[in-house]
Amino acid sequence: MVDVPLLELRGIEKLFPGVKALSEMSFAVQAGSVHVLCGENGAGKSTLCKIINGIYQPDRGEILINGKPVVLRDPLEARSHKIAMIFQELNFIPEFTVEQNLFLGNEPVNKFGKIDWAAMRRQTVALLEQEGLPYRPDTKLKDLSVSDIQMLEIIKAISYQANILIMDEPTSAISTKEVELLFRKIAQLKSQGVGIVYISHKMDEIFRIADEISVLRDGRLIDTRPASELDIETVIKLMVGRKMESVFPEKKPQAPGPVLLDVQKLSQGKTFRDVSFQLRQGEIVGFAGLMGAGRTEVVRALFGLDEISSGTISIKGQPVTIRNVQDSIEHGVAMLSEDRKRYGIIPVRDVKENMSLSSLERVMGRFGIDHREERKRDTEMSRRLNVKTPSLETLISSLSGGNQQKIVLAKWLLRTPDILLLDEPTRGIDVGAKFEIYKLITELASEGKAVLMISSEMEELIGVCDRIYVMSKGRISGELQRKDFSQENIMKLALIG
Amino acid sequence: MAQRFSDMFLAFMSKLTSKYSIYLILLAMLVICSLLSPAFFSAKNLSNISRQISITTIISFGMTMLIIAGLIDLAAGSVMALAGILSVAIYKATGSLVIAMVTGIVIGIACNLVSGFVVTRFKTPPFIATLAMMTSARGAALLYTNGQNIYQLDQFVIFGQGDIFGIPTPVIVMVIISLVTWYLLNNTRFGRHLYAIGGNEDAARASGIKVNQTKMTAYAISGAFVGLAGVLFMSRVNAGLPNAGIGFEFDAMTASIIGGTSFSGGVGTAMGTLVGAFIMGFLNNIMNLLGIQSYLQQIIKGGIIVIAVAYDIMSKNKKTASQLGNIEERGKEA
Numbered sequence A: 001m002v003d004v005p006l007l008e009l010r011g012i013e014k015l016f017p018g019v020k021a022l023s024e025m026s027f028a029v030q031a032g033s034v035h036v037l038c039g040e041n042g043a044g045k046s047t048l049c050k051i052i053n054g055i056y057q058p059d060r061g062e063i064l065i066n067g068k069p070v071v072l073r074d075p076l077e078a079r080s081h082k083i084a085m086i087f088q089e090l091n092f093i094p095e096f097t098v099e100q101n102l103f104l105g106n107e108p109v110n111k112f113g114k115i116d117w118a119a120m121r122r123q124t125v126a127l128l129e130q131e132g133l134p135y136r137p138d139t140k141l142k143d144l145s146v147s148d149i150q151m152l153e154i155i156k157a158i159s160y161q162a163n164i165l166i167m168d169e170p171t172s173a174i175s176t177k178e179v180e181l182l183f184r185k186i187a188q189l190k191s192q193g194v195g196i197v198y199i200s201h202k203m204d205e206i207f208r209i210a211d212e213i214s215v216l217r218d219g220r221l222i223d224t225r226p227a228s229e230l231d232i233e234t235v236i237k238l239m240v241g242r243k244m245e246s247v248f249p250e251k252k253p254q255a256p257g258p259v260l261l262d263v264q265k266l267s268q269g270k271t272f273r274d275v276s277f278q279l280r281q282g283e284i285v286g287f288a289g290l291m292g293a294g295r296t297e298v299v300r301a302l303f304g305l306d307e308i309s310s311g312t313i314s315i316k317g318q319p320v321t322i323r324n325v326q327d328s329i330e331h332g333v334a335m336l337s338e339d340r341k342r343y344g345i346i347p348v349r350d351v352k353e354n355m356s357l358s359s360l361e362r363v364m365g366r367f368g369i370d371h372r373e374e375r376k377r378d379t380e381m382s383r384r385l386n387v388k389t390p391s392l393e394t395l396i397s398s399l400s401g402g403n404q405q406k407i408v409l410a411k412w413l414l415r416t417p418d419i420l421l422l423d424e425p426t427r428g429i430d431v432g433a434k435f436e437i438y439k440l441i442t443e444l445a446s447e448g449k450a451v452l453m454i455s456s457e458m459e460e461l462i463g464v465c466d467r468i469y470v471m472s473k474g475r476i477s478g479e480l481q482r483k484d485f486s487q488e489n490i491m492k493l494a495l496i497g
Numbered sequence B: 001m002a003q004r005f006s007d008m009f010l011a012f013m014s015k016l017t018s019k020y021s022i023y024l025i026l027l028a029m030l031v032i033c034s035l036l037s038p039a040f041f042s043a044k045n046l047s048n049i050s051r052q053i054s055i056t057t058i059i060s061f062g063m064t065m066l067i068i069a070g071l072i073d074l075a076a077g078s079v080m081a082l083a084g085i086l087s088v089a090i091y092k093a094t095g096s097l098v099i100a101m102v103t104g105i106v107i108g109i110a111c112n113l114v115s116g117f118v119v120t121r122f123k124t125p126p127f128i129a130t131l132a133m134m135t136s137a138r139g140a141a142l143l144y145t146n147g148q149n150i151y152q153l154d155q156f157v158i159f160g161q162g163d164i165f166g167i168p169t170p171v172i173v174m175v176i177i178s179l180v181t182w183y184l185l186n187n188t189r190f191g192r193h194l195y196a197i198g199g200n201e202d203a204a205r206a207s208g209i210k211v212n213q214t215k216m217t218a219y220a221i222s223g224a225f226v227g228l229a230g231v232l233f234m235s236r237v238n239a240g241l242p243n244a245g246i247g248f249e250f251d252a253m254t255a256s257i258i259g260g261t262s263f264s265g266g267v268g269t270a271m272g273t274l275v276g277a278f279i280m281g282f283l284n285n286i287m288n289l290l291g292i293q294s295y296l297q298q299i300i301k302g303g304i305i306v307i308a309v310a311y312d313i314m315s316k317n318k319k320t321a322s323q324l325g326n327i328e329e330r331g332k333e334a
C-alpha cells in the first residue's frame, strides 16, 4: 500500500542572516499519525513548522498537500488548507480576555458586521466545558499563568478542526495531568485522520506518542524512522552526534550548611496558604506539584513580584520585608521566571545586552562599561551553556526558543546570587544543554549557594535535588528526602487535598 | 565552503545596509544637494546649517533617551522658553553669566523632574503628563514676563553668538552633548537600563532595574539639555522671548525618529539622532536655496516625517512578526 502523504516537504532550504536554518530538508506526515521532530536547540525544528504554517517562505523546495504542490504565503492561507499550529512562543495580548483570545481574528459577527458577543460567550463556554478547562471566559490573559495560556492555545488550535496540526513544544509549560489530557486529545485526533507534527525535548513523551521520528541537526535531516525501530539512547545519539554518558551530573554528597532562606506561614489570598519551608546553603531543593498548585506564585512573592498577605521571610537568619524585586535582589536573591517572554527577554536588544542586564556592575571599568571584559565573560558563559547564535550582537528574538532560555538563565548565573529561584529552568532546552545546566546548578550549590527549583518534570527533580517539597492546592502537602524520591511518592502528595 | 562564504557575505551586506542605511541617506543627500545648488557645499553654508540645527538637536538628544525608554516629552519647547526667560532675568539681576547658565539648566531639570514624578508616581501616561507641563511652563513664562519680551542682554549674547576657532558656540555645545549622550547610552548602566525599560518594562523590573529611578534620571538629564538649549536660544536671538520654542519638541522628535529611534521603545542611538538632525537641516536648507515656497516646504517636511514614521511602524510590525519570524526582511528593505 503506497499512501500519498497528507503533507510532504521536498528539498526545503531556509536562510536567515548568518544562519542556514534548514537545508535539503525532506519530510512527510501521514494521515492519522504523529510525526515527532527531535533535535538540539537551534536545529531548525520551529523554522520547519513555521514554513508549514506559512509564516516563513522557503528559499528553495516545495510543499505538497495530498500530493498537490501548494504555496503558503501566510498563516491564513495555511489555515485555508486546514493547517493549524500551536506555537512554541505564546503569542497573546495580555489585556484580552480568554474569549477574545480564543476568537482572535475569527470573531463571530452578526449581519451588520458587529461582533456577536453573546455568540462568542456561548461558544467559549461550550468549548471550555467540552475540554474540561476551569477558566472563566472573561478572565484577562495577564491574570493567567503560562500553563493556563498554553492549554488555551492548545484547545484554540484544536478548535480550528485542522487536518494537519503542528505542535511546537506544547508540553514545555504544563504538568503531568494536562499532558495526559493532551495525549488523549491527540489519540482522538489521530483516529479522525488528522496528521500531527509534534516537537518536544521530553524523551519519554516522544516515545509515548510517536509513530515516526525525524531527527534534525544543524538544519539537516539526520534520519527518519518508525518510532518502533528507535529508543531514547539512539535518538539522543542522533541528535547530539555523540553518545551521552548520563543525563544527570554526578553529585558529591555534602552536609547542608546553615539555613539561608527561612519561610514561615507564607500566605497570599486564595493562591497559597501557610507555606513554610527552608533552604540551606549548598542545597538544591525541588518544588513539585501539578499545574495551579501555587508553586510559581510562591516564588514570585518571594522575589517581590507579587504581594503576600501574611507570613515571614528570613534570609541568613535576618527577618526581611520584600516589597519589590529590588529588595530581594539586594538580599542576594535571583529568580528565573517561567514566563520568558514577559519577564525574561528584552526582544529588541541583542544577546549580549540581555545576558549582561543584571550584572553590569561586574564589568564596569574606569570609563564605564568595559566592553571587552563584558564580551569575554559573555562569550565564556555562552560557550558553557552551548548557546547557538550567529554572534553576541544578534537580536535575542531571532534565536531559537531554547537558546533564548539559555540566555535568560545566563543572565542570572552571571549575577552569582546566594539564593537562586528557578521556575522551570530547563523549559524547552535540549538534552545536551540540560546536562550542562544541571551541572552548573550543582556547582553553584557546592559553592555554597542555595537553589530552589520548580519543575514539571519529575525525573529532573529526582535527578538533581537534595530534597523535594510537594505542593497541592496552594499548600505544601509533603516533603521528601532523597531516599524517598520516586514519581509515585511525588504524585501521591501532589494529589492530596 | 564557497556557499558558506557567500552566505556570510550576503548577511554582512544586509547588515551593513540596514545598520548604516541612515548614514548612506545622509551621504546621498549631501551629494544630491550639492548637485542641485552650487551654494550648498561650502564651508559657510554647512557651518550655517550646523548652527541652525544646533539648538533643537540638543533637545533631540534628551528626547532620544526618553523615547528609547518608552517615554516622551511634549513640554520641551515650553520648558526651554521658561528656562531661557528665567536665565535672562537672573542675568539681568545679577550680571553673572555663570549663575544665569546654571539657573537655565536647573529650571529645565526641575520642570522635567515634576513631569517624571507625575509619570512614575501616578502612572500617568508620559504623553498626558508632559502635555500638562507644556501648558503650565508656557503659562509660567508668559506670566513672569507679563507676555513682554526682554531686551538688552549685553554680555549674555556670547553663549549663542560667540564662536571658538570659528565654530559657533551652539555647534560646539551640540557636539559635546552628542558625545555625552553617546557615552551615556553606550557605556553606562543607566543607558543599558533605558533600552531595557523601553524594550520590555516588566522584564526590566524583574531583572532588578530600578525602573522609576531610571525614568526620573532620564527626565532630569533631558531637562538639563532643554534648559541649556533655552539659554543658548535666548542668547542667540539676543532677547528673552516667552513665546520661544513653540513646536521645538516636534522638531526634536523628528530628528530622533529619522535617526532610527523607535517609538515602540528600546531602539535608538545618539549618532542616529545627530544624523537625523542633519538630514532635516539639509532638507530645510536646500529647499530655501532652491527658493521653494515656505508653505510648500512644510508640506514636504510633513511627507518626510510620514515616511520615516511609516518605516518605523513597518519595522515594528516586522518585530512583532519576528516572534513568529521575519526579521530578515528588514535587511532587504533598507
Ligand SMILES: Nc1ncnc2c1ncn2[C@@H]1O[C@H](COP(=O)(O)OP(=O)(O)OP(=O)(O)O)[C@@H](O)[C@H]1O
Pocket (backbone or CB within 6 Å): A016, A017, A019, A020, A021, A039, A040, A041, A042, A043, A044, A045, A046, A047, A048, A088, A388, A389, A390, A397, A398, A399, A400, A401, A402, A403, A428, A430, B322, B324, B325, B326, B327, B328
Ligand atoms: N527570525 C529569525 N531570524 C534569524 N535567525 C533565525 C530566526 N528564526 C530562527 N533563526 C535561526 O534559525 C536556527 C533554527 O532555529 P529554530 O527556531 O528553528 O530552532 P529549533 O530547532 O526550534 O530550536 P529550539 O529547540 O530551541 O526551539 C537558529 O540558529 C536560529 O537562531
Ligand SMILES: [Mg+2]
Pocket (backbone or CB within 6 Å): A045, A046, A047, A088, A168, A400, A401, A402
Ligand atoms: Mg523551537
